[in-house]
Amino acid sequence: MKIINYNKLKPGTELLINYKNRLHLCTIVEKLNNTYKLLIINLDTIIYKNLDKGNYIKYRKYSEPLNIYAIYEKFYYKIYCDFCHKYHTYEKLGKNYAHCSSPYSPYAKHGFNILFKFNSIKECLLHNYYKYVLYHKNNYYYTYFINFINGDLCDNYGSNIFPLFTIDHINYVKKKYKDINYNCSNGGLIASIKNFILMMQTYKLQLFNYENNTEIKKIIKYYKSN
Ligand SMILES: [Zn+2]
Numbered sequence: 001m002k003i004i005n006y007n008k009l010k011p012g013t014e015l016l017i018n019y020k021n022r023l024h025l026c027t028i029v030e031k032l033n034n035t036y037k038l039l040i041i042n043l044d045t046i047i048y049k050n051l052d053k054g055n056y057i058k059y060r061k062y063s064e065p066l067n068i069y070a071i072y073e074k075f076y077y078k079i080y081c082d083f084c085h086k087y088h089t090y091e092k093l094g095k096n097y098a099h100c101s102s103p104y105s106p107y108a109k110h111g112f113n114i115l116f117k118f119n120s121i122k123e124c125l126l127h128n129y130y131k132y133v134l135y136h137k138n139n140y141y142y143t144y145f146i147n148f149i150n151g152d153l154c155d156n157y158g159s160n161i162f163p164l165f166t167i168d169h170i171n172y173v174k175k176k177y178k179d180i181n182y183n184c185s186n187g188g189l190i191a192s193i194k195n196f197i198l199m200m201q202t203y204k205l206q207l208f209n210y211e212n213n214t215e216i217k218k219i220i221k222y223y224k225s226n
Pocket residue numbers: 081082083084085088098099100101105
């Protein structure tokens with residue numbers, strides 16, 4: 001939060017100040033040398049405060065949701081709130097309530113419009129896969145699949161092939177990595193790869209910033225024609 005210039009404070013300016021360990025909305029009534037006469041609005045109380053130490057912030061509020069880009073982490077969207085100085089976590093994109101603890105947050109009334117951009121095609125596809133297995137199948141598949149394509153299961157076989165899987169790859173894993181597949185809840189690894197293929201063939205992917213990307217168009221085409 002920006003600290004405002006001490007000399008620019010005029011009567012009528014609304015400030016947030018820390019008074020008795022709580023944030024309060026107040027308005028400047030009068031400037032008296034180095035001290036300001038302040039009215040704490042909700043307490044209907046007058047106090048006198050020296051404001052040259054920056055122990056205040058200018059009150060502001062938005063009249064519509066703030067457009068803000070989120071990061072995607074552990075299945076949640078996170079935004080950095082410059083009022084609370086911490087991250088707020090959300091499950092869905094678009095319009096959301098502010099999760100600020102203070103009613104004086106500039107976002108309290110209209111919240112945020114949460115936007116999102118993928119950093120890579122891999123991130124985009126895995127994001128979609130998580131959503132797909134969570135709502136349509138079994139979310140354990142996501143863990144098996146991640147371990148497979150990160151090389152924690154079956155050496156680097158999965159990471160070398162991602163994102164273009166076929167039935168031949170499934171048959172190879174079935175044969176060569178039979179025990180690993182068995183240890184994944186008795187066949188969960190194969191099921192996770194099958195579901196990735198099924199998602200690519202049938203699911204409407206959320207692409208956000210990748211709608212016009214030629215590489216992802218090729219991947220989608222590959223699955224639709226197989
Ligand atoms: Zn906040």
